Structure formats: structure tokens, C-alpha cells
Amino acid sequence: MKRQTLLSASLAALAGLAVADALPAQASPRAFVSNERDHTMSVVDMESLKVLQTVKTGRRPRGITASPDGKLIYVCASDDNRVEVYDAATLKLVKTLRSGPDPELFVLHPSGNPLYIANEDDNMVTVVNVENNDLIAEIPVGVEPEGMGISPDGKYMVNTSETTNMAHVVDTATNEIIENILVDSRPRIAEFSKDGKQLWVSSEVGGTVSVIDPATWKIVKKISFKIPGVNNDAIQPVGVRITKDGSKAFIALGPANRVAVVNTKTLEVEKYLLVGQRVWQLGFTPDEKFLVSTNGNSNDVSIIDVASEKVTKSVPVGRAPWGVVIVP
Amino acid sequence: MSLPPGGFRLSLPGYLVCMAGICWREGLRFLNQRGRFLSALVRPLVWLFIFAAGFRSVLGVSIIPPYETYVLYEVYVTPGLVAMIQLFNGLQSSLSMVYDREVGAMRILLVSPYPRWFLLVSKLLAGILVSVLQVYTFLAVAWFWEVELPPVGYVAVLPALLLSGFMLGAMGLVMSSVFRQMENFASVMNFVIFPMFFASSALYPLWRVQESSLVLWWICTLNPFTYAVELIRFALYGQFEPFAALVVALCALVFLAAAILAYDPSAGMMARRGGPEDAR
Numbered sequence: 001m002k003r004q005t006l007l008s009a010s011l012a013a014l015a016g017l018a019v020a021d022a023l024p025a026q027a028s029p030r031a032f033v034s035n036e037r038d039h040t041m042s043v044v045d046m047e048s049l050k051v052l053q054t055v056k057t058g059r060r061p062r063g064i065t066a067s068p069d070g071k072l073i074y075v076c077a078s079d080d081n082r083v084e085v086y087d088a089a090t091l092k093l094v095k096t097l098r099s100g101p102d103p104e105l106f107v108l109h110p111s112g113n114p115l116y117i118a119n120e121d122d123n124m125v126t127v128v129n130v131e132n133n134d135l136i137a138e139i140p141v142g143v144e145p146e147g148m149g150i151s152p153d154g155k156y157m158v159n160t161s162e163t164t165n166m167a168h169v170v171d172t173a174t175n176e177i178i179e180n181i182l183v184d185s186r187p188r189i190a191e192f193s194k195d196g197k198q199l200w201v202s203s204e205v206g207g208t209v210s211v212i213d214p215a216t217w218k219i220v221k222k223i224s225f226k227i228p229g230v231n232n233d234a235i236q237p238v239g240v241r242i243t244k245d246g247s248k249a250f251i252a253l254g255p256a257n258r259v260a261v262v263n264t265k266t267l268e269v270e271k272y273l274l275v276g277q278r279v280w281q282l283g284f285t286p287d288e289k290f291l292v293s294t295n296g297n298s299n300d301v302s303i304i305d306v307a308s309e310k311v312t313k314s315v316p317v318g319r320a321p322w323g324v325v326i327v328p
Numbered sequence: 329m330s331l332p333p334g335g336f337r338l339s340l341p342g343y344l345v346c347m348a349g350i351c352w353r354e355g356l357r358f359l360n361q362r363g364r365f366l367s368a369l370v371r372p373l374v375w376l377f378i379f380a381a382g383f384r385s386v387l388g389v390s391i392i393p394p395y396e397t398y399v400l401y402e403v404y405v406t407p408g409l410v411a412m413i414q415l416f417n418g419l420q421s422s423l424s425m426v427y428d429r430e431v432g433a434m435r436i437l438l439v440s441p442y443p444r445w446f447l448l449v450s451k452l453l454a455g456i457l458v459s460v461l462q463v464y465t466f467l468a469v470a471w472f473w474e475v476e477l478p479p480v481g482y483v484a485v486l487p488a489l490l491l492s493g494f495m496l497g498a499m500g501l502v503m504s505s506v507f508r509q510m511e512n513f514a515s516v517m518n519f520v521i522f523p524m525f526f527a528s529s530a531l532y533p534l535w536r537v538q539e540s541s542l543v544l545w546w547i548c549t550l551n552p553f554t555y556a557v558e559l560i561r562f563a564l565y566g567q568f569e570p571f572a573a574l575v576v577a578l579c580a581l582v583f584l585a586a587a588i589l590a591y592d593p594s595a596g597m598m599a600r601r602g603g604p605e606d607a608r
Contacts, residue, residue: 229384257398274398302397314397 029285030088031292031326032073033301034061035318041075042317043091044292046285046326049303049315055091058084062322063105063148068112070286070327074130076103076117083117083128088327097133100126105189105323107148107157109172116157118145125159127175137175141168149190149199151214160187160201167201167210169217179217183210189281191240193264202237202251209237209251211267221267223251230256239281243288243306250291250304252279259293259302261309273311275302283324294321338441346442347450354421354454358461368417368462369469372409376470380405392533394565406467406475407561408530411553413466414459414489414496415524419516421455422500445588448501452584455500456493463489480566488563488573492556495576498583499552505590528554529561552579 028047034057035042041061043053058077065074066088073086076099083097083106099106102121109116114136117126123143127136142161149158150172157170160183167190169179184206191200192214199212209223225235236254242264243249249262258272259279276295279302283292291304295314301321302314358365380402391397428434437447467475467482503516525531527547534554538545548554555575562569 229381274400276398298398311397314391 029287029326029328031283031285031301031324032064032066032088033292033294033317033321034064034075034323035320036060036062036296036322037320038318040318041073041086042321044301044315044317046290046292046303049313051315051317053091054318055086058082058096063103063118064323064325065106065108066325066327067108068110073325073327074106074108074115076106078102078104078120083115085130095133097128097130098126098135099128100124100138104146105148107150109150110152110154116148116150116159118148118159120144120146123161125157125170139170139175139177141177142166142180147187147189147201149192151192151199152194152196156214158190158192158199158201160190162186162188162204165203165206167199167212181210181212181217181219183219184208184222188238189240191242193242193246194244195246198242198246198264200240200242200249202240204236204238204254207232207235207237209240209262223262223267223269225251225253225256225260225269225272227253227256227258227272230258239279239293241282241284241291243284248306250282252282252293254278254280255297257295259291259304271309273304273309275304275311276300276314280321281323283326285326286328292324292326294324296320296322343442343446346440346446347453350437350447350450351454351457354451354458355461357424358458364420365462368413369465371416372413372466373469375405375409375412376402376473376475392535394562394567394569402470402473402475404533405531406470406477407564408525408528408557410463410466410485410489410560410564411492411496411528411530411557412525413462414493414556415521415553417459417462418455418493418496418498418500419503419521420500421451421458422497422504423516425451425501425504444591448588448591449584452494452497452501455497456490459493459497460486460489477564478566481564484566484568485560485563488559491573491576491580492559495552495556495580495583498580498587501587502583502590505587524551524553527551528557530554530557552576555579 028045031044031046033042039057039059041055041057042051045052057075059079061075062078063076071088073088075084077084081101083099083103085094087094099117100119100122102119103117104120106115106117113130115128115130119126125139125141125145129136141159142164144162145159146162147160155172157172159168165185167181167183168177171178183201184203186203186205187201188204189202199214201210210219211221213220234255237251238254239252241250246264249264251260253260255278257275257277259275260269261271263270275293276298278297279293280296281294288306291306293302299319300314300316303312305312383401528551534548537548555572558569559572559576
């Protein structure tokens, strides 16, 4: 049985190679979007802005990320309690990884291994070796862990627990918590700036984003939001992405249907961009020309032109798009 | 071509001079009437700043062409407000003919040797040019209100404005032959402008209307103003809507024919009143 799987996997890989060869040398980047309620993953061509293919995944796919070389796509199949690994070129399932119960979101070490997985129902962060599927560690954290961030040098991993309202800083050398930072209610996402000098944590119910200095692990500023014509309760910050040059941060504001553009120097909101309903996660194209937002209630993704800070198009995908990752 | 009593020939340059003269007069009148200029600008801006601001998050549920993503309500109503400017202007400049008739300026115009249809078309063109001026002023102010359209839209909208202005102006000419006095402008507002404006796609997309009332949807679909709005809406995004263009062009020709007929002293309504026979 095992041998058969191996055989079919290698055949699939070969077929994939053949397909990859047939494709033009410089294919455009593709966005992989996990559709939570459809149990699928939509592949969107970032040039034509059309859905190329929809791939069946495990149940309730949420967190999605790519290997550093962009060749593998990792998906949290939350209701199947596993992480699925897909070949980005062939879109075939390559392998599955252990994840612990109810994996919601994860982060890959900058080197590409290991994978840190938040187990929403189990108050744990599971550390898994993506090469051999070995369990490296289980780190007990707060209640309902979700957000996962890792410093660019890979030294610190940060997990947020939605009910404990904390960001837990873990030393990746020892897999021990070294610091707990109290933030506003229901922290969702932790994201380091590319220079590692800022850590941003979004609080969904608190309606703020805490900017933390990793040198002291103290909050530098809490960014709050105000949108004319939108009820404050609807402003629920979730996804956070910071440009490589560190000049701008984009924050998805959930049911406010807006993405906020924040100046990272002044930490002031400069603009709100209208996207689809219940905007959840964000992802840059590799060249950072475009940012893609997943809009859970309107079943589409919005494409944002990063330089002009304008929404150019919204593309329908599956039901309840949750996460997005874009590979070259 | 017959020689008029004066003995000079109606040449093409003569026609052009006549048309330019009428346009110039209309332009001067418009610029001198600061109140009119201001009200032409303030009316749509009130809708944009106050009405649309209150509803800014109402839409964003569905994406319909020519939009490619979600838009704020301000952005959605802008083409409707542009068409509203033209609707008001079309009726106002035609009603100025009622005024001309009352004060006698019309007589001076009508003793011109040029054919009456030509004078009407010139008058129409003058009105359209004034409305285009108003529209661009409005779009400029709206730009500062973050209603930013793609640059190509500002150019592409010009032919659409000429066509829709032609239709609405011709409609105004027909109206002005029906209404005798300036006081009737209030009834024009009630019976023409408001129903046309509200029962169209200017304020809400037609699929929304269809959801709430099928009858109303039919009315909106049969309303030529809807097509003027859609023609302008697509043009503002650099796109051409052939069906709307066709409807607007056909309506424009029908209205123009009706206006020429109405203003023809031998056949139309002008003969029956205000003419020399009445004075006798």
C-alpha cells in the first residue's frame, strides 16, 4: 500500500515536472486561497486575476502558508486534525503532517523547518519537523491559541491566545515561553516587521493593534481605528501584513469591510480601503506590488495595488475564503 | 436653396456663425447668472456630501459592471448625479426659451433667416455645452471628495455627455413647448424631474429595485433616463455600453423630431399660441 502511494506520488511528481516544463518559463504568481466552508483551495492567477483551479482539501481549511522556495503549500485542515502539504506546481497532495487537534494557524521557521502549529481546542502549540513528520515539542500556551508569528532571524516565535488575551513569546532554541504580553481582547494575529524591530498583534474584539518592541517586549503603541459611517463594534482587526521595506502596514478590519493602511513610522492610520465583507487575512505577491485580502462573507478576494493604495478588483473564489498565500 | 428676402445666401459659414452666436449667448447667460451656476453645482454636491454620506456603507454587497470591486455609495451615485445635472440643465435651458418667449427675445431669434430646426438644434447644442461645463466642474469637486475615477474616464465621458445631453435637452425642448410660463417649473420638477430621477438606476442599482418591486423595476427599465445614467456610468470607467447608447440615441432623435414638430409654426403648438394670430 505504502509502496503504491509512493509510486503514485512519484508519478504525480513526474507528471508535475512535465506540466511545469510545458508552462512558459516565467509564469505569473499564483495566490492560494483556503475556502473554509467549501473544503477547497482556490488557485488564482495574479496576472489575469482569474481562478485557475479549485483543489479539494481536507475539511475546514484555514491557515495556509508556503515553503520559503514557494514550491510547497501547507494547509491546516482544521476538522481533519492535520496539516496537508501540496505541490504548488501540480496541486497534488504530497503528504500530510501531524498537527495536534484543530489546527487553525501556523508559521513556518524562516529556514523552512520546523512548522509551529496553533491548536485552537487544545491550548497548545505543536512543533513538527516537516521533513519526517516528527513531533519536536508541544508548548502549552493560553486558551484558544491562534495567531502565529516568527521573528525574521527565527529566534522567537510568538503565539496569541484568543481567550487569555496574551501574546506568548517562545524561544525557538528551547521551545519555552520567555515572555507573556497582555494585549487587548481576542488577539488574532502576530506579525514581525522584516527588520525584526517591531511585533504587531491585532486584537479582534478590542479593536486595536498593539505594536510591541521585541527588545523589551513592551507595547510601544496601540493603534485604534475609526471609520466614518461604520459602527465601532464592526471594526475587528485580524490579518496584518507589513511591507518588506517596513514603510507601510496593512490591517484587515473584519466586518468593517476595510483594510487600513498604517504608516509604520508614525503608527497612524493613513487610509481605509473598501474590500469585500468580513475581510480576514492578507497576503502580498512576492514583488509586493499587490496585496490580496480574503473576504469571508462575500466569498471573494480583493486585490489591492500597494503603491497607489487602491483596490483594483475583487475576484470570486469558494465559500468563506479564510487564508491566502502567494507564490512566484 | 431659396434666397431669403435680404438677398444673401445661407452658406455653411453663415450657419456656423449663427450656431456659435447662439452658443455664445447661452454661455454668457449661464456665466452671468451666478445663481444658476451655483445652484447647478450645489444641487448635486448636496446629494454627494449629505445624502450619499449617510448611505456610504449601504452598498458593497454585490459587484455589477462596470465596477470591478466594491465601491462606496458616493462613487455609485456620481454618474447618476452627473445625469441629474444634465437633466436639470436640459429642462432649464429649454425653459429659458419660455422666458425668451415671454420677454420677446424669442421673436428676434425667430426672424433670423435660418430654418427653425437649425435654430432649435443650435439652442440644444448650446445647452449641452453648458451642461458639460457644469459636469466637469462637479467632477472636479467630487475628486476632492475622494470620488476618483480612472483618468481615461474623464475623457471617455465627453461623448457620452454629448449624447445624453442631446437626449435630455431635446426632451426639455418638447417640455418647453408644452409649458407656457416660467411658474410651471415647479410642476416640471414634480412631474418630470423627480419621477425620472428616482425611477432610474441613478440612486440604486436595478437589481436592488427588482428585489423590492417588480413594477418599479419595469418603470425604471422603461425610463430613458436610466440609460443616460448607465451610458455615463460605463463611460466614466472607460467602457462603452452599446445598448444604453442605442436607447439614448433613439430617444434623442424621437424627442428632437417631436420638438421640431412642436416648434413648427405651420404644424405645431407654436402656431396655436403666442403667434401673430393670438395677438389679433
